[in-house]
Amino acid sequence: MKQTGRLDSQAAVAPRDQPATGKVLTAPAAPAATATLPVVRGERPARRSRWPAPLVLLRPRQWVKNVFVLIVPLAVAPAALLRHLAPALTTAAAFTAASSAVYVFNDWIDRDQDRLHPTKRHRPLASGEVGPLGALALGVGCLATACAAGGLLPKGVQAAVAGYAVLNLAYCLALKRYPLVDVTTVSVGFVLRAVAGCLAVAAPFDPILIMCVYCTCLLMSLGKRRHELATASRPGQAMARRPALTGYSLALLDQLTAVLLAATLISYELFVLFAPYPHAAVLAVVTMPFSVFALCRYTQLVSLHRSGGEPGRDVLTDPQLAVNALLWLACLAVGRLV
Structure with missing residues (x-):
């Protein structure tokens, strides 16, 4: 009787289309859009920007990288x-x-994958604030602006800008999936x-x-x-978001970092040593203590403070690096004036 009662209770909660085998069918999984996204350790929660969505799509916070156009001539x-x-x-x-333009096309290509990311899902394309056609039009407009500006410059500069655009579009389409090739391209x-x-x-x-510029940027x-590997909350999560991470490990990255620290320091010292200055x-x-401190501090931020997700922001907002700079x-x- 007890066994019959247990079977009757199972039949009461089983779906109507349950097969005669006696197995209870499980409910279908919730759609991916309603699933709770994992939280990444060490990653700041995303906040909606007060800027217009099309402007956010252009990533104005990343424009600071283009200061390299001015820094190198200023040094030379x-x-x-x-x-x-x-x-x-x-x-x-x-x-x-x-x-x-590269940022727009990259977000356009990755918009479906970005919707599954805890922070990238708030990007204008992934969140639906900007439509795919509008984003493509915006990207084409940026390319046209780059061509118009390049038309006012010497041919060598035009070639550099065109090479940058082609290289980074190739990065968005394929190169970012290959370990070491991805960071080399950047x-x-x-x-x-x-x-x-x-x-x-x-x-x-x-x-x-x-x-020196190349070694610093590669570092x-x-x-x-x-940062992406260290802050992933479970194994394989970071690889799923960035396929190139399958070719990296924390041990390998630490070894490569040590090599690049030495290469960056040596190239900087050689540049200053052979510069046409009187002293x-x-x-x-x-200036050697300042260069050594900057490299050591950056390594400390990456290794101990789980920083490095946005290198430009980390370098500019760290008080110790700012004072050192x-x-x-x-x-x-x-030294130049004496």
Whole structure:
């Protein structure tokens, strides 16, 4: 009787279309859109921006990266930069428009995947604030702006801007899926900015400084990959969001970081040591503590404080790095004037 009662109670709660096998059918899983998204450790909660959605889609917070167009000529030939400030600013504007177009197309391609991400789901395309056709029109407009700005610049700068756009579109379509290729592509984009800045103001080309720029940007790109791996709440989560992470591990990234720390420091010291300053050797020694501290502090932020998700923001908002940078620049300025 007890067994019969248990079977009767099962039949009472079973679906009407239950098969004769006696197995209870489970309810279908909830749609992915209503599922609770996992929380990523160390990742700041997303906040809706007060800016218009189309402007957010252009990622104005990332435009600071284009300052490399001005920084490298300033370090090599500040007088040339002042004489040709208009072409330099036009070059920066061209790269800003080209990079914004890349961001739009990247979000357009990844809009379905971004909807499953705890923070990227708030992006204008993923959230539906901007439609796919409107986003494509905005991206094409940015490319047209970059071409118009490039038309006012020397052919070498035009080639650098065009190469940047093509390389990064290839990154959005395929290259970002391959380990090491992804971070190399991002770093080459910064090198193209630096080279274009020198060409725009007719500044001398300094290969050691360009190598320093490349190593620094590669170091930060690897720091971002480490952040994504370290803050994933469960194994495989980070790989699902960024397929290239299958080729990385925390141990590998730490080893690569150590190599790039040394390469960045050596290339910087060589640049200062062989610069055409009256006291270049003294300046190289005096500024060495600042360069070492900056690299060590960045490594500390990435390894211990789970930072590195947005390298530009992390570097600009850290008080210790900010004070170190001010003192560093002051020493460089005094060394140039003495």
